[in-house]
Amino acid sequence: MQVTYDFTGKNALLIGCTTGIGRATAIAFAKAGANVFISGIGAGEGRSLQEEIRSVSRVEVEFREVDVRDGQAMEDLHRRAFERFGRIDLAFNNAGVSGKTAPVQDLTEADFYQLIDVNLKGIFLGLKYQVPHMTAQGGGAIVNTSSLFGVMGFATTAVYCASKWGVIGLTNSVALEVARKNIRVNAIAPGSVMTPLLTDMFGSEQAAKDTVLPMIPMGRISSPSEIAQLVLFLSSDAASFITGQAVIIDGGGFVAGAGQ
Numbered sequence: 001m002q003v004t005y006d007f008t009g010k011n012a013l014l015i016g017c018t019t020g021i022g023r024a025t026a027i028a029f030a031k032a033g034a035n036v037f038i039s040g041i042g043a044g045e046g047r048s049l050q051e052e053i054r055s056v057s058r059v060e061v062e063f064r065e066v067d068v069r070d071g072q073a074m075e076d077l078h079r080r081a082f083e084r085f086g087r088i089d090l091a092f093n094n095a096g097v098s099g100k101t102a103p104v105q106d107l108t109e110a111d112f113y114q115l116i117d118v119n120l121k122g123i124f125l126g127l128k129y130q131v132p133h134m135t136a137q138g139g140g141a142i143v144n145t146s147s148l149f150g151v152m153g154f155a156t157t158a159v160y161c162a163s164k165w166g167v168i169g170l171t172n173s174v175a176l177e178v179a180r181k182n183i184r185v186n187a188i189a190p191g192s193v194m195t196p197l198l199t200d201m202f203g204s205e206q207a208a209k210d211t212v213l214p215m216i217p218m219g220r221i222s223s224p225s226e227i228a229q230l231v232l233f234l235s236s237d238a239a240s241f242i243t244g245q246a247v248i249i250d251g252g253g254f255v256a257g258a259g260q
């Protein structure tokens, strides 16, 4: 059964969306009728995404390359998106890096801050600029990207895990701050998704498969478009009473004990 969403007339801001899950989500929002303001790292990939969206949909699309670690650039990005579309109804804070995979004693302070600055501060800055805008306009929906590693630990990815646990803390708390303002804030917690980040984390596509497949009861790694469907659901009116949640999407790994 194919589920379809209708976001016609809605405007979405997608941050960290040039490749992987974010790219698939931008395309899915556009196919569902939302205008999309996209940002992330990689001007070439951003331009090719713009072209791909124009080839499948007649919605408005704009790309801006922004590093989420740069507070001023994030403020400017939000100002530009608000000016371009008048209002932003939906936001997807998705930027993330895998960082260095190593035992804690082999990580430097620079390794720590790279992960925390992109994966956690980037989400904080998105929320900081999205909440006042959505409050003023009377509502909205925000989805933040955490991870299965935001609800469990995994040897050699301690700081990545810490950053993703932090995303859920931000999500829960901000959801409570805006619960009476018609703004919903949720997180997604994907298990393994075949993207550049997964291959970076484990060194190669084969190494990623060898490590994670034994932990996935459904016996496969998910595709970015499956994760995009969850983002669209949480952003839609079908999820109108869901807020402050981190929804695990992992082929059964967590309940099989991956987190214990």
Ligand SMILES: NC(=O)c1ccc[n+]([C@@H]2O[C@H](COP(=O)([O-])OP(=O)(O)OC[C@H]3O[C@@H](n4cnc5c(N)ncnc54)[C@H](O)[C@@H]3O)[C@@H](O)[C@H]2O)c1
Binding pocket: 015, 016, 017, 018, 019, 020, 021, 022, 023, 039, 040, 041, 042, 066, 067, 068, 069, 094, 095, 096, 097, 098, 118, 145, 146, 147, 148, 189, 190, 191, 192, 193, 194, 195, 196, 197, 198
């Ligand atoms: N692939 C997985 O198995 C998996 C599992 C759980 C969670 N995630 C999370 O999903 C999100 C997307 O990752 P992906 O798997 O699609 O990998 P990806 O590498 O394809 O995408 C990462 C995205 O983050 C953006 N980004 C990276 N650093 C940035 C920065 N400094 N400023 C702005 N944007 C930046 C990139 O432009 C890219 O669009 C990440 O937050 C990641 O932690 C991935």
